[in-house]
Amino acid sequence: MEKRFAGKGAIVTGGGSGIGKAVALRLAREGASVLVADIQDDKASETADEIRKAGGKAESIKVDLADVSQIEAMTASAVKLWGRLDIQVNSDYDRVVDVNMKGTAFCLQKTCAQMLAQIPAEKRDLEVADRCNGKIVNLSSISGRHGRAYQLQYAASKAAIISLTQSAALAFARYGINVNAICPSVVKTPMWAQNIADKAKSFGVDAAKESTEFIARIPMKRAGTEEEMAAAICFLCSSDADYITGQTLNVDGGIEMN
Numbered sequence: 001m002e003k004r005f006a007g008k009g010a011i012v013t014g015g016g017s018g019i020g021k022a023v024a025l026r027l028a029r030e031g032a033s034v035l036v037a038d039i040q041d042d043k044a045s046e047t048a049d050e051i052r053k054a055g056g057k058a059e060s061i062k063v064d065l066a067d068v069s070q071i072e073a074m075t076a077s078a079v080k081l082w083g084r085l086d087i088q089v090n091s092d093y094d095r096v097v098d099v100n101m102k103g104t105a106f107c108l109q110k111t112c113a114q115m116l117a118q119i120p121a122e123k124r125d126l127e128v129a130d131r132c133n134g135k136i137v138n139l140s141s142i143s144g145r146h147g148r149a150y151q152l153q154y155a156a157s158k159a160a161i162i163s164l165t166q167s168a169a170l171a172f173a174r175y176g177i178n179v180n181a182i183c184p185s186v187v188k189t190p191m192w193a194q195n196i197a198d199k200a201k202s203f204g205v206d207a208a209k210e211s212t213e214f215i216a217r218i219p220m221k222r223a224g225t226e227e228e229m230a231a232a233i234c235f236l237c238s239s240d241a242d243y244i245t246g247q248t249l250n251v252d253g254g255i256e257m258n
């Protein structure tokens with residue numbers, strides 16, 4: 001496999017499970033040194049072990065992204081381990097507003113500050129950056145594209161991630177730091193199972209039927225895979241996407257087309 005990320009230092013939050021785990025494995029397979037960050041430290045450490053066993057470079061850290069001091073410590077730890085920070089993928093999900101909205105905002109703040117500090121002083125004030133100085137990808141959702149009658153907070157927090165992505169992209173474009181997001185529809189991770197189970201409990205419907213009916217509404221008639229999300233995210237982290245910023249890409253089998 002091509003080593004698009006050789007020499008790059010990366011953080012993947014939520015890297016202990018689902019999409020984050022697939023991203024961590026793929027970035028490492030393509031040469032990045034990855035700090036796997038997750039509130040479930042055993043899961044984060046399993047991902048890091050898997051990467052090392054496959055010959056890649058990884059460490060893990062326990063972090064609760066609802067706590068800004070832990071975000072600060074996570075960034076510092078990546079810089080200490082890898083000497084620099086070039087890529088951040090934010091793929092965590094839990095206490096909706098604290099983690100999705102505030103957690104993503106603070107991660108952006110700390111990561112961009114580090115990426116700016118890595119630019120040589122004589123190049124920091126160039127009107128046009130002469131190289132790409134960092135890539136950040138946030139996980140939004142198709143639920144962030146419009147209202148959701150039964151997922152008010154989740155939909156609002158995912159819409160906020162689209163807005164944060166655009167604002168950060170505008171603020172850091174002249175420094176060559178690209179900020180993008182993706183919107184998955186359905187990926188059969190623990191989060192999806194929980195989501196469907198919660199809905200089934202609240203409305204007394206059958207969880208399996210609910211999941212099947214949702215997937216039937218996707219034009220491609222199937223759920224996406226973690227690896228398909230990782231492929232799109234790694235494209236946005238690669239030099240093929242140097243001229244793409246502020247964008248939110250639907251990776252969703254065609255259910256959203258805006």
Ligand SMILES: NC(=O)c1ccc[n+]([C@@H]2O[C@H](COP(=O)([O-])OP(=O)(O)OC[C@H]3O[C@@H](n4cnc5c(N)ncnc54)[C@H](O)[C@@H]3O)[C@@H](O)[C@H]2O)c1
Nearest residue numbers: 014016017018019039064065092093094141186187189191
């Ligand atoms: N799975 C889907 O169908 C789907 C659809 C749309 C969007 N998404 C988004 O993709 C992202 C990843 O979801 P997934 O399906 O891979 O979920 P997942 O449950 O498989 O993984 C989420 C990971 O985040 C970690 N995490 C949760 N709260 C945390 C916190 N406070 N601090 C640090 N880590 C924390 C969890 O421990 C877990 O390992 C989420 O942002 C989710 O909203 C998923």
